[in-house]
Amino acid sequence: MEAKVLRSCWQWRNYPPGHEGGGARADAEVLLNTPGRQLLAGLCGVEEDVLARALSSWRQEDAKLSSGKDGVPTAAWRTGGAVAGPVAFGCRLCAARRTGTILRVVRYVPRWERACVRHGRWLLDADANQPLEHLDLRGLPEVVAAQRRWASVARRAVRAGAEPERVFALAHGVVARWWEQALQWERETIWPRRLHQVAGGDAGGDLERWRIVGRDALVFPEVVAVADALLDPAMAQLVWVDSGAGRPRALPADGRFCRRLGERLGRGWLGPLAATDHGGPLIAWMGSVIRLRRGAGGPPGYDNDPWWLRQEHHSSTMAGQLRVLSKEKKAPGSGTMWRTAVPAEQRRLITSTIDSTEEQLLQLRGVQTGPTADVARRLLRGLGHSAGLIENAWKRTAVAAVNGGVPLEEVAGWVDMPVEVLRKMLSAGGQESGG
Template identity: 65%
Template sequence: MSSLIDRVAACYGMEAKALWSCWRWRGSRPRHESGGVRADGEVVLNAAGREVLARLCGVGQEVLGRALPSWGREGAKFPAGEGGEGGEPLAVWRAGGAVVGPVAFGCRLCAARRTGAAVRVLRYAPRWERVCVRHGRWQLDADADQPHEYLDLRGLPEVAAAQRRWAGVARRAVRAGVGPEEVFALAHAVVARWWEGAYGWEREELWPRRLHQIAGGNAGDDLEWWRIVGRDAVIFPEVVTVADSLLDPVMAQRVWADSGGERPRPLPADGKFCRRLGARVGREWLGPLIAVEGGGPLIAWIGAVVRLRRSPEKQPGPNVRFEENLWWVRQEHQPSTMAVQLRVLSREKKMPGSGTNWRAVVPAEQRFVITNLLGEAEEQLQQLHGAQVGVTAEVARSLLEGLSRGTDLLDQVLLRVMAAAVNAGVGVDEVARWARLSAEEAAEVLRVTVAAEDQ
């Protein structure tokens, strides 16, 4: 709606800010952490505000309601009594994704062809509608802090073909009584998880080729940045294929057979379902890797298929529990958006370690040792409660020995946490400051710790 206000102002020969005075504004325009204005900023008007805009446009509110997805979506941004008709015209800035749904850049070439003006265009568009087939472009999310509006797909015809195939998959989902958006969300989560683990796929060839193609031929030193920006475009063909596979009753039957049917057994590494799914996405070797994956949205879907087969009375319905919903994607399985990943990458560059997750970068065995040492130290210090009773010498001995032992355990924890932080990419200077040591002392302590572990 903000772009409409700007265009109306231009028609009147006014600056947009001059026209904005027709409304009383709440809040400020959404911005990125870097301070730049977010492209997906959206304006929400109350009833009186919408009436003002309709008069300025000379168009009925019904027409504007059909043309503007955000029309009438007030939410809880206006206090009670200020959202109705006859009140003061109010406007509030919000992020577009929080108003209607994902916001993407539109194709400037298509806009120029239709309007004669090559201006920036924004549109509410789900990820299965991001390809401009005419000009071979993937339109990127508009909420991310990055300079590109699109990715060039002219050398990747399979991406445009996948968008055409999606129409058939969506129809199949509707016939199955499932929302196409639910199927896409699950398939996208599955393939995005594969994408994160693809670094270890020695036989993977398709994704690296596509990624370098959209990066202009070679991602170079910005590989990690391009992996974030290009992910959705690169994996889109596989997402559509996986969505189609998950809707296929034959694939569900393969899951049932692999699970042992009425006689449960662990999912085999050479199971029919995983082998067939790998073949469908053009990777015959992928099946065993899928089968041994711990957790994840695909394993959750497989579990739901098996549970529903064994308990037919729990078939999906309006009151189905989450774990019995084939298409429910748990929060921890939902892939991060491009905007979130770029923010994490930016923080990581400013201060190493600030953008990573401790559990993701510190091995489980190290975390286990740290937890055990902390538990021992806590237990040791708890034994000193009530120790200040008795003969002076005995009390002093008990306290000092207990404190010495507890301090020794805490020192071990300190050293292991310091080493884990540095290995995870946190700067030595930061680690030293947090541990209340000089940089030289911290470096020496870490050197001794590493040498002791190597022996």
């Protein structure tokens, strides 16, 4: 039966979801009311209970669907991610092996189960507007090995009382942040090699797109290694030692924990870079470990949960990054898109300064106990340092805005400052390049 004829058996409440600019989405999902499910089961000759086990969306309800009391089979389109979680392409070779037919397969599958070990393929997200279904891993055995290793890491998480998906999300957030910073890491050679490998030998012609499409596959070995390290009590002990244990001190740039973490990742030079990435998810995890040992309070509402990942630390999806890239290419250099108008290095410095301010202020929580002079000294020094960081951040932002084409008059209005005063302030530091 042709698809068009088959669809006519149901009364549809909406149209299939599509990508911006046109094109059908591979992750489109269909929800059915009770008569609709009964109709499909009859057409397939399969019991509803069997279909319920096979199809994650089988018993999902939707406001657009009627209750079915009128007996009319009704259906509604949805995107898969909004129904039952992350959606990825399946391996066509595995599907052909089981069914005898080569066809496109779409599956609900978590991000830690994307490598087809049998055929050496990384299965890509199905919600992105790009043509690839998989990346070839045959030249990257370490990615396939990491897929096998993840099972033992997940079991270790369960034994430690942690949810594997939360451990994975935190580790992925840590490594994805490094991935964004790695363009400035001269000593990083592993990821560039992998990137060119999956791009067919040379990603240079479309580097930014390949970095987006390939990221999850290429960093997977490091994600698994970081997850394993964060679950290791010996590593948590190193964090405690670095913090001064019973005699609190600031975490050092050459701390034993970050140095050992870099060694476990095959990057002995990574330690100082990881240790000074203030405001990132790794430092947040270390802070939770330290506060738990000291019995100190954490951010309101989270009770020092080491596996809590702040919203801003969640890594961007491939689909989201590709949408941003597409918009930027449509308006190159116009100044209407921040990522286009502001160089990556400037954006990184602004983000780093904001993160450092946040971390500095977090350290001041709970300090208002003890001798008056000691408390006042710690508060004033900490607040003064934070104020300096904030001033640095807004100046960098003002410079980036002006250099990106925003009129100086508008920027002055946003910072509530006379235009000439702002002009002199930016010029005094030799930071303004025009406008």
